[in-house]
Amino acid sequence: MTTDxxxxxxxxxxxxxxRVRAVIYQVLVIAIFVAFxxxxxxxxxxxxxxxxxxxxxxFLSQPSGFGIGIVLLMDYSSQTxxxxxxxxxxxxxxxxxxxxxxxxATIIGFVFGVLRLSKNWVVNKIAAVYIEVVRNIPLLVQLLxxxxxxxxxxxxVKNSFTLGESFLINNRGIYFPSIIPTSGFWLIPVAMLVAIxxxxxxxxxxxxxxxxxxxxxxxxxxxxxxxxxxxxxxAFVMGLPYDIGSPTLGRFNISGGWALEPExxxxxxxxxxxxxxxxxxxxxxxxxxxxxxxxxxxxxxGIRPSRTMRLVILPQALRVIVPPLTxxxxxLVKNSSLATAIGYADITAIFAGTSLNQxxxxxxxxxITMLFYLSISLIISMFMNWYNKxxxxxxx
Amino acid sequence: MAIVKTExxxxxxxxxxxxxxxxxxxxxxxxxxxNIVLTVVSIYIAYSALSGLxxxxxxxxxxxxxxxxxxxxxxxxxxxxxxxxxxxxxxxxPVEDRWRVDVGYILGAIGLFMVLSDWFKNKKWAAIYMFAIxxxxxxxxxxxxxxxxxxxxxxxxxxxxxxxxxxxxSIFVALPLGIVLALGRRSEMPVVRLLCVGFIxxxxxxxxxxxxxxxxxxxxxxxxxxxxxxxxxxxxxxxSLFSAAYMAEVVRGGLQAIPKGQMEAANSLxxxxxKAMGLIILPQALKISIPSIVNTFxxxxxxxxxxxxxxxxxxxxxxxxxxxxxxWLGMATEGYVFVAAVFWVFCFGMSRYSIWLENKxxxxxxx
Numbered sequence: 001m002t003t004d005x006x007x008x009x010x011x012x013x014x015x016x017x018x019r020v021r022a023v024i025y026q027v028l029v030i031a032i033f034v035a036f037x038x039x040x041x042x043x044x045x046x047x048x049x050x051x052x053x054x055x056x057x058x059f060l061s062q063p064s065g066f067g068i069g070i071v072l073l074m075d076y077s078s079q080t081x082x083x084x085x086x087x088x089x090x091x092x093x094x095x096x097x098x099x100x101x102x103x104x105a106t107i108i109g110f111v112f113g114v115l116r117l118s119k120n121w122v123v124n125k126i127a128a129v130y131i132e133v134v135r136n137i138p139l140l141v142q143l144l145x146x147x148x149x150x151x152x153x154x155x156x157v158k159n160s161f162t163l164g165e166s167f168l169i170n171n172r173g174i175y176f177p178s179i180i181p182t183s184g185f186w187l188i189p190v191a192m193l194v195a196i197x198x199x200x201x202x203x204x205x206x207x208x209x210x211x212x213x214x215x216x217x218x219x220x221x222x223x224x225x226x227x228x229x230x231x232x233x234x235a236f237v238m239g240l241p242y243d244i245g246s247p248t249l250g251r252f253n254i255s256g257g258w259a260l261e262p263e264x265x266x267x268x269x270x271x272x273x274x275x276x277x278x279x280x281x282x283x284x285x286x287x288x289x290x291x292x293x294x295x296x297x298x299x300x301x302g303i304r305p306s307r308t309m310r311l312v313i314l315p316q317a318l319r320v321i322v323p324p325l326t327x328x329x330x331x332l333v334k335n336s337s338l339a340t341a342i343g344y345a346d347i348t349a350i351f352a353g354t355s356l357n358q359x360x361x362x363x364x365x366x367x368i369t370m371l372f373y374l375s376i377s378l379i380i381s382m383f384m385n386w387y388n389k390x391x392x393x394x395x396x
Numbered sequence: 397m398a399i400v401k402t403e404x405x406x407x408x409x410x411x412x413x414x415x416x417x418x419x420x421x422x423x424x425x426x427x428x429x430x431n432i433v434l435t436v437v438s439i440y441i442a443y444s445a446l447s448g449l450x451x452x453x454x455x456x457x458x459x460x461x462x463x464x465x466x467x468x469x470x471x472x473x474x475x476x477x478x479x480x481x482x483x484x485x486x487x488x489x490p491v492e493d494r495w496r497v498d499v500g501y502i503l504g505a506i507g508l509f510m511v512l513s514d515w516f517k518n519k520k521w522a523a524i525y526m527f528a529i530x531x532x533x534x535x536x537x538x539x540x541x542x543x544x545x546x547x548x549x550x551x552x553x554x555x556x557x558x559x560x561x562x563x564x565x566s567i568f569v570a571l572p573l574g575i576v577l578a579l580g581r582r583s584e585m586p587v588v589r590l591l592c593v594g595f596i597x598x599x600x601x602x603x604x605x606x607x608x609x610x611x612x613x614x615x616x617x618x619x620x621x622x623x624x625x626x627x628x629x630x631x632x633x634x635x636s637l638f639s640a641a642y643m644a645e646v647v648r649g650g651l652q653a654i655p656k657g658q659m660e661a662a663n664s665l666x667x668x669x670x671k672a673m674g675l676i677i678l679p680q681a682l683k684i685s686i687p688s689i690v691n692t693f694x695x696x697x698x699x700x701x702x703x704x705x706x707x708x709x710x711x712x713x714x715x716x717x718x719x720x721x722x723x724w725l726g727m728a729t730e731g732y733v734f735v736a737a738v739f740w741v742f743c744f745g746m747s748r749y750s751i752w753l754e755n756k757x758x759x760x761x762x763x
Contacts, residue, residue, distance in 0.1 A: 026587040033591065040618045047617045120431055121424045122438045136743035137736045138698035141712055145736065148719070149729040334603035341705055348605055362613040366606060374601040 044363070051360075059359045060084040066354055068345045070261055072096060083355045090347030091372060097267050097346065098333045098376075104272035105332060106325075109279025116284045127280065134277035140338055142274055147266035147342040154262075158249070166246040173265065175247035178258040184241035191234035192227070199223035263344035267336065275332045279325060286321035287313060318391050326384035330377050337373075347372060453733075464723055476727040477734045480718050484734075487554015487709050493546065496537050497557050503530060504564075531568065550628040554709035556738065558628075562635060562700040562710065567693055569636035574643025575682075579673065581648055592644070599641035604702050608634045612706045631703050639696045646692050650685030651677065683757060690750035694743050701739075711735055 014020050048055060064086050068076055072092050076085060115127040134142070152171065155161060160170035168175040199219075206217035235241070247259070290313050298308040340349035352369040356362060412418060425435045456471030459478075467473035477484070486494050507530050510522035538561070541547035553561065580592035599607065611634030616624060625633075654677055662672035682689075704713040715731040718724060 022585050026585050029585075029587055029591065043620050044617045046621060050621065118434075119424055119427075120434055120438075122435050122442065126438050126442055132744065133740065136694075136698075136740045136747065138701040138712070138739055140701040140704065141732055141736050141739060144712070144716065145729075145732040149732050152728060153726075337603040337605045338702070338705075340605065348603070348609075352606060352609055356609075356613065362609075362617065366610050366614060370598075370602045370606050370610075373603060373606065374598070377601040 053360045055361065055364070057364060059355075059361055059364070060087070062359070064355065065358070068350055069343065070264060070345045083351075083359065086355050087347065087351050087368065089345065090349070090351040093344065094333075094336055094339075094346040094348075094372075097264060097271070097339065097344065098336050101268055101271040101275065101332050101336065102329050104268065105275035105279055105328075108272055108276030109328075110283055112276065112280035113283025113287070116280060117287055131277045131280050134273055135281070139270065139274045139335055140341060143266060143270040143338055143342055146270045147262065151262040151266050160249065166244075168247050168249070171262065173259045173261045175259045177247070178245040180243040180245050182241050182243060184238035187234040187238050187241070188231050191230040195223075195227040195230040198226050198230075202226070261344075263339070263342055266342055267339050267344045270338075271332055271335060274335070275328055278328050278331075282321055282324045282328065283317075286317040289320045290316045315391065319388075322384060322388045322391065326381060326388075329380055329384070333376050333380065334373060472730050472733070473727065474730065476718070476724055476730050479724075480715075483555060483718070484711060484714055485555045486557050487714055488552040489548060489554065489557065490546075490552070493540075493548060496540070496545065496548075500534050500537050503533065527568070550626050553628065555714045556711045558703075558708065559697075559700050559710045559712075561628075562632065562703060562708075563693070563697045565632050566635040566639050566696055566700075569632075570639035570643045570696070571689070573636065573640035575647050575678070577640060577644035578647035578651060581644065582651055596641045596644050599638055600645070604635075604638050604699050605705055607638045608702060608706050610634065611637075627706070627708060631706060631708055635696070635700065635703075638699075639692065642692050642695070643689065646685050646688040647681065649688065650681035650683075653684055654681050686757065687750045687754040690746055690753065694746050694750075697743060697746070698739065711738065 015024075060083050062083060063079065064081055064083050065079070068086070068089055070093060071089055074085065074089055074092065075081075076089060112127045112130060115123050116131065118124050118127070151173075154169060154171040157170050157172060160168040160175075162168055166175075166177045202217075202222050203219045206219045210216055294312055294316065295308055298312045299305070303312070336346060337348040339346040340353055343349065347369055352365055356365040359365070409415070410419075413422060426432050452471040454471075456469045458467050458469045458471075458473045458475050460466065461475045462479060463475070466475050482491065482494070486497055489497060507522070507526040510516045511519070511526050516522060536542055536545070538553070539548060539550070577592050577596060580588045581596065583589050583592070608631060611630045612627065615630050615633060619625075658676055658680070659672055662676040667675065700710060701712045703710050704716065707713075709717070712735050715735050719728045719731045
């Protein structure tokens with residue numbers, strides 16, 4: 001960078017020194033930035049005062065006074081609950097749809113990514129059509145399509161589709177039987193926890209045995225068996241400690257059972273299908289990046305194709321897949337804010353939407369909302385960086 | 397007694413089962429039992445999806461007519477799209493002035509052709525036309541108020557026209573801003589770097605909606621009293637800032653791919669920072685990042701639909717408003733399928749172009 005030759009001629013002042021210049025430039029930038037912030041701050045203060053908008057975070061403890069469609073894990077009433085409760089519900093709803101969306105999108109993405117690589121021409125082309133169609137249509141259009149054109153035309157409550165006795169599908173969502181715990185139910189979750197611990201233990205034992213003797217053990221199937229068997233045994237030991245609440249059709253409404261609202265379903269399906277297409281492309285390019293020699297070498301060692309995929313190809317492909325996968329997860333969380341277009345009560349819809357309109361405190365509300373998304377982004381990237389480091393190539 | 401053949405046996409063609417259509421099918425469709433099942437299942441899925449789509453969109457669809465009463469078929473009723481086609485394309489732009497938009501399209505197409513085509517050699521004039529003359533002409537053409545053209549307020553702009561305006565203005569602002577941000581992020585001055593990194597990461601960490609909310613709700617608060625932008629300009633500010641942050645990362649990727657020796661060589665020839673950047677580094681960096689820039693533009697183009705949430709009437713919102721029209725209830729599927737098709741054509745075209753460009757620009761590294 002230092003192109004100037006110093007000390008040439010007495011007329012050349014210190015201004016020719018790039019280091020001095022850099023300092024001057026930076027001081028200028030700071031001055032402009034501070035002046036800009038001060039100017040904006042001054043305007044904002046004047047405008048706020050003129051419009052009589054309060055500032056500060058006092059509004060969080062004021063009663064909200066509006067109803068919310070979907071409330072999970074919390075009690076909410078429009079009279080007593082505050083804007084802070086609204087914020088919490090928004091956060092919970094955003095996290096609920098984001099996490100289930102990430103889960104579904106990952107499955108869809110991996111399945112279609114592998115199908116896209118299939119040698120079977122028909123399967124390959126179906127996957128290609130899915131990816132190319134979905135990736136090139138805006139997510140918002142897809143969400144509105146799912147919400148208004150698919151779920152919106154489901155029958156009225158009194159004409160619900162029924163699957164068996166206790167599954168109902170209508171324009172208010174999907175209803176399915178609920179499990180109502182009675183006394184002694186605690187043993188079932190405990191059994192599940194024990195099963196998970198056992199699963200991990202079986203895995204460790206199997207690995208040790210394989211290291212010693214070379215014999216393999218079907219860890220997945222054994223673990224799954226334990227995971228299913230233990231809770232079932234626990235249920236029978238306690239004498240079936242639960243009631244099944246079937247959704248029953250009343251005159252105007254449905255009572256009992258659990259429901260998935262159409263807003264949630266549309267958002268979940270839309271996010272998963274859209275992000276899944278992007279993940280499929282990532283998975284495809286990741287698997288393609290593993291040289292074909294690896295597959296040939298594994299086959300020549302007599303490793304079966306499915307095991308080659310699982311033990312040789314995927315671990316190497318994951319190193320390529322994980323970084324872009326992280327940004328897709330982040331995109332999914334950020335895209336869940338489109339909920340506001342179909343009325344799902346996420347943080348953008350109810351906090352940055354309704355609460356903002358009621359209190360008018362735009363700066364605080366938008367600030368908190370942005371802070372929430374920023375911290376989620378940070379947490380997900382930290383977790384994925386940790387995971388990436390764990391699977392990264394260990395070079396000597 | 398030995399049987400010795402004195403002539404060479406003629407070469408036989410490979411067995412029918414291994415060549416031609418049959419061989420290809422055996423190899424690709426029916427090689428294993430699992431493969432056979434997969435093939436049959438997916439042919440069934442493809443067949444039912446395709447036949448359903450065709451009978452919905454063509455065979456059982458209505459094309460002729462003017463009103464809701466003409467929707468008699470069980471499939472799609474394209475009468476809905478036809479009846480509102482003008483509105484879907486131009487929004488509430490006055491019917492007698494719509495030729496101005498069309499002229500703008502034609503001028504833009506000419507400019508795009510001059511910039512992108514290989515036949516037009518004088519790229520300097522193409523760039524001057526496209527990036528200096530064309531925007532000014534468009535402003536006077538679309539907004540009017542001078543040269544005998546009636547003024548058309550931006551609140552009357554809408555439909556596909558508004559979508560294209562949003563996308564092109566945003567990219568026009570975002571690209572230079574993104575280059576500046578990318579240079580700032582790679583600057584050796586800590587203050588500049590910190591500001592740029594802060595801006596880029598802040599914008600990239602939050603959803604576009606919150607940026608649009610910020611632009612539409614908070615921007616009026618930031619400005620001195622009496623100064624007020626209309627809704628379209630506020631949305632444009634939000635979209636431009638948002639895409640500038642993404643553009644900056646794309647350009648940074650391009651900058652990182654240029655070996656350090658290029659800058660050092662430029663400096664040793666006596667070029668200062670800006671000259672070295674403008675003449676040596678940026679032309680190379682931008683060239684290799686063109687495909688990613690096109691991809692970012694595709695994302696930006698899809699994201700313009702979000703202005704629906706802050707109440708602008710782009711293609712999606714005009715169609716959505718149409719589906720809630722009392723005279724056209726129950727047309728949601730047709731409406732959204734139409735919007736999806738329009739966006740798909742644009743985005744798919746651009747993504748193919750970007751792939752083609754990538755192959756074309758991939759000179760020098762090919763082995």
